[in-house]
Amino acid sequence: MRFGKPALILGLSLSLCAVLALAATVLNVQVRDGQVRDNPSFLGKIVGKANYGQAVSVVQEQGDWVRVALPGGVSGWMHRTALTDKQLALSGGTGASAGVSGKEMALAGKGFSAQVEADYRRSHGGNFAAIDRMELIKYDPATLLAFLAQGGIKPQGGAK
């Protein structure tokens, strides 16, 4: 009986925890540089950034876009594919807790990481320098849509 009450309280708090989890949907950013825009479109102005692994609260959903709230009061739209409901930390004992930034989490060296890549490189080589250069070529959505327009291509759907 002496241990009955603590167990009961623990049980109740766990159920409360589950209820709270249902009330506020929290998603995790699954891209390296998550862009938060002022309207639900790739053409929206970027008003904030969210790093890989960062948790964001869902405020509103519209088609492929989700309006999220970031810590610090910033809110804006992120494309659904940049978000996941999955826990992104792989190690059972080293999941990110609240307050750990996405950058710190990405650097934590879990699973296949920069550290594993460096180790692989030492034993197998590979032209990683060319891959690094390749990753530098990137165009923002507004430039890409202007490129399509210049070629007389009229998008019918998708990236809106």
Add this chain to the structure above:
Amino acid sequence: MKQRVLLGIAGLLAALVLLVGCQDPGAVGRVLGSIGGFGGSPVGDYASSAVKGVTAIAHASEDFNPEQEYYIGRAVGATLLTRYHPLNDPRANAYVNEVGQALALFSDMPQTFGGYHFLIMDSPEINAFAAPGGLVFITRGMLRCCSGENALAAVLAHEIAHVQNKDALRAIKRSRVTEAFTIIGGEAVKHAVGGDLAQLTSVFTDSIGDIMGTMVNNGYSKTLEYQADKTAITILTRTGYDPAGLPDMLTEMQKRLTPGGHDFAKTHPAPTDRITQLASLARVAEIHEPPARIARFKAALGNI
């Protein structure tokens, strides 16, 4: 009095679980683990490993997360570029990236961990590869099969489809995935030193080997290739390109492929079979491209 103290402690613990647990299920295990010594009971350690077990199983079934996919893709690309040389033509590469990155915006996966990037490889072979995460490689020989930007868009859309459908990751043997998560599930990988890093690198190496074997030597199944063609049609249509670009490009490829060659002749179904499969979605047709589009294609890839 004693009961009050116990209740107080229990309340505190409950609050702690509540505070941390909602944010991160794994943290429940840590909190419980940290109180494992309380009263000499091993209950915390047990709970901790139980939580870890569940996490490991969940991840194994969902395979790799976007960051893992990114590192696999980089290594696949870096390995591929020991066999093929990048074409040093900034203008041509920029143009292929403009077309490819525009198409990717209209795929079902417009955003990946590291984004989509395209590179021309200096080889007369007719080939193209899509590494996990969005690194796409295309040979000069393949570009020569493209009569214009619309046909180029068709080739790139097919490769983006492979990225979106995660076809390269499917080539990794199931046992590697299980092995990876067994290692990752172990606490010691927190700082991945010594034996654990070596083990993880070994699984990583084998996974890259699996992908290279399928992507470069054996090819994906016909089913996956036809599916990638269908996805490509969707991407082309959404972007605003004429889907006829795909069968048109395949017709040209059929003319140029050398039977028995170590390129698309080996890894893909015959272009004529792919055209037949596409019949209900897109047929060979003359594509009218405006002068501005023809001009920019010629300027960028005219001498390829």
